[in-house]
Amino acid sequence: MRALLLLASLPLLIVACDDSPPDAPAAPKDAIAGHCVYTNPFSKQEECSEFHGAAWTAAAVAEDCNAKSAAVMPGACGYSETLGTCVIEEAPNKAVHIVMPGDDPSLCSNQKLGCEVFGGGAFIAAGVCANPTTDTPEDPNTTVFQPPVLVCSDPLPGEPVGQSEDGKVCTWQMISGCTEPGRKFIDYASCEPVYTQRPYFPVPPAGDSKAPDARLNDPAYVAELDWVKSQVESAGCVCCHQKSITPEGASVWDIEAEGNWVNTFSPYGLAISGGFLDSSLLGAYPASENNGFSRDKTGIPTTDPARMAAFFEKELAYRGFSPDFFADWTPIPEVFYQQSIYEPxxxxxxxxxxxxxxxxxxxxxxxxxxxxxxxxxxxxxxxxxxxxxxxxxxxxxxxxxxxxxxxxxxxxxxxxxxxxxxxxxxxxxxxxxxxxxxxxxxxxxxxxxxxxxxxxxxx
Structure with a gap:
C-alpha cells in the first residue's frame, strides 16, 4: 500500500528543505540500489522495499526509506518465505519491489488489493499465495468499515438544550460528521468507528509549533485561531488530530500542540483545510443534516466556509504560498481520485x-x-x-x-x-x-x- 504511505508522508515532504547531499552516481542498470524494512501502518505487517534500476540514486533511496522511518541496507531483501512482491514502476529504469514476508494464506487477498488497488502496482504471488484455495480464510486483523450512525443523546450537564427533537444533541458518528457548534464531537460520538472509516496512523507534525510566533500577541489573530480550533473540536476529524484522544498520537497536525498549533500544518495541509485543494472525494453531509457544518468548500468542516477559507489563505501567505500554487493539482486523496476516474x-x-x-x-x-x-x-x-x-x-x-x-x-x-x-x-x-x-x-x-x-x- 505504498501509495497511501506516500500520501501520508506528502505533508512532510512538501515542506522539507532541499538540504540533501548531491546525488551519488546512479546504480548500474538492473542493479538493486538497496532495501529497507518497515511496518506498513495500515496492514501492521512487515514489508521490505527493494529499489531496482539504474535511475535510483543513494539520495532517492534514502528519501523513500526515511519517509517510512526505515534505515537503508545494501542488496536485496532476505526472506526464506514470502507471500509475494508488489512491483511499482515509478519511471524508466526505476522500480520499487515491495516484498511481503510470511506464510499466512489469510493475508493473500489483502496484499494483492493493497498492491494493485491502492499502490498502483502489479502483485506477483509467491509461496502460499501462488497456490490459493477456494477456502482461503479471511485475515482476522482486517478492520471493517463501520457505517455511520446518528447518535442522539441528552446534552452534558451545564450545556444548553440540544437543537434536535426533545432537546437532544444528534451527531453523525462518522469522520465527516459534526456535533452542534460549541460542543465537542468526543462528548457526543465515539472515535472508534471513525478509525475504521479512514486509515489512521500517527505522523509527526509537519512544522514546529513551539517556535516563537509574534501573531500570538495579536488578540484578533488568537480569536480566529481559537474559533478554528473550536470548529475542529466539533468535527469527527478531531479523532486523528487531538493527541490526547488518539490511540498513538496525532496525525501530522495537532490542535493540542504547544505554542501555535496551526504551525503543525504543512502548506499542503493548509491548502486542503482552506479548500484550495479539492478534497470533496472524502465525502460530506449537507449542512442541513450536519448541525450546520459543511465541507463542500473547505477541507475542515465549518459553519462559516468563507471565514475558514480566509483564515487558511492568510496562513498560506504567512508561509510564502498562495492558493494559486495549488490550482493545477488533482483532487485528493490521490488513491480516491484514481478510483473515481477508473474506466472498467x-x-x-x-x-x-x-x-x-x-x-x-x-x-x-x-x-x-x-x-x-x-x-x-x-x-x-x-x-x-x-x-x-x-x-x-x-x-x-x-x-x-x-x-x-x-x-x-x-x-x-x-x-x-x-x-x-x-x-x-x-x-x-x-x-x-x-x-x-x-x-x-x-x-x-x-x-x-x-x-x-x-x-x-x-x-
Whole structure:
C-alpha cells in the first residue's frame, strides 16, 4: 500500500528543505540500489522495499526509506518465505519491489488489493499465495468499515438544550460528521468507528509549533485561531488530530500542540483545510443534516466556509504560498481520485450477471455489491458518494457478518440477513437482454475487487 504511505508522508515532504547531499552516481542498470524494512501502518505487517534500476540514486533511496522511518541496507531483501512482491514502476529504469514476508494464506487477498488497488502496482504471488484455495480464510486483523450512525443523546450537564427533537444533541458518528457548534464531537460520538472509516496512523507534525510566533500577541489573530480550533473540536476529524484522544498520537497536525498549533500544518495541509485543494472525494453531509457544518468548500468542516477559507489563505501567505500554487493539482486523496476516474474493462472468466441472474465476480469475498448502468460513475465513500446515479441494485453486508462469495447472490434476491441498500424497497429494475451493465464488487468501502462491464443475456 505504498501509495497511501506516500500520501501520508506528502505533508512532510512538501515542506522539507532541499538540504540533501548531491546525488551519488546512479546504480548500474538492473542493479538493486538497496532495501529497507518497515511496518506498513495500515496492514501492521512487515514489508521490505527493494529499489531496482539504474535511475535510483543513494539520495532517492534514502528519501523513500526515511519517509517510512526505515534505515537503508545494501542488496536485496532476505526472506526464506514470502507471500509475494508488489512491483511499482515509478519511471524508466526505476522500480520499487515491495516484498511481503510470511506464510499466512489469510493475508493473500489483502496484499494483492493493497498492491494493485491502492499502490498502483502489479502483485506477483509467491509461496502460499501462488497456490490459493477456494477456502482461503479471511485475515482476522482486517478492520471493517463501520457505517455511520446518528447518535442522539441528552446534552452534558451545564450545556444548553440540544437543537434536535426533545432537546437532544444528534451527531453523525462518522469522520465527516459534526456535533452542534460549541460542543465537542468526543462528548457526543465515539472515535472508534471513525478509525475504521479512514486509515489512521500517527505522523509527526509537519512544522514546529513551539517556535516563537509574534501573531500570538495579536488578540484578533488568537480569536480566529481559537474559533478554528473550536470548529475542529466539533468535527469527527478531531479523532486523528487531538493527541490526547488518539490511540498513538496525532496525525501530522495537532490542535493540542504547544505554542501555535496551526504551525503543525504543512502548506499542503493548509491548502486542503482552506479548500484550495479539492478534497470533496472524502465525502460530506449537507449542512442541513450536519448541525450546520459543511465541507463542500473547505477541507475542515465549518459553519462559516468563507471565514475558514480566509483564515487558511492568510496562513498560506504567512508561509510564502498562495492558493494559486495549488490550482493545477488533482483532487485528493490521490488513491480516491484514481478510483473515481477508473474506466472498467470488459468482464472476464464468467464475471457479470448470468442468464439465471447469478452474480459472479473475482477477488474474494465482497461486502458491497453493485449492478449499475454501464455509464455510471464509480462508487465512492459515504455519506454522499456511495450511491452514484445509475445504480440499479446494491447489497450491503453488515460488518458483523462474513462477506458474500461469488455465486451466492442472484440479482434482485436479497440474501438472508443482508441489506438491500438500493432500491430502498421493492425489486430493482429488470435487466434488458443485449444491454451492457457495470458490475462493481468491493471487499469493503473503497476496496474494489471486481469492476467490469458485462452484456446481459437471458439465454
Amino acid at each position: 474493462s470488459i468482464c472476464q472468466d464468467g464475471e457479470g450477471v448470468g442468464a439465471d441472474l447469478t452474480l459472479q465476480w473475482s477477488g474474494g469475498g465482497a461486502r458491497y455489491i453493485y449492478v449499475l448502468e454501464a455509464n455510471a460513475e464509480n462508487p465512492g465513500v459515504p455519506p454522499n458518494l456511495d450511491l452514484p446515479e445509475g445504480t440499479l441494485w446494491r447489497i450491503d453486508v453488515s460488518p458483523a457478518d462474513k462477506p458474500l462469495k461469488s455465486g451466492e447472490v442472484r440479482y434482485g434476491d436479497v440474501p438472508q440477513g443482508k441489506k438491500q441498500a438500493f432500491p430502498s424497497s421493492g425489486a430493482p429494475k429488470e435487466l434488458e437482454p443485449g444491454k451492457q451493465y457495470y458490475l462493481y464488487a468491493a471487499a469493503d468501502v473503497m476496496v474494489p475487487i471486481t469492476r467490469c462491464l458485462f452484456t446481459f443475456s437471458a439465454k
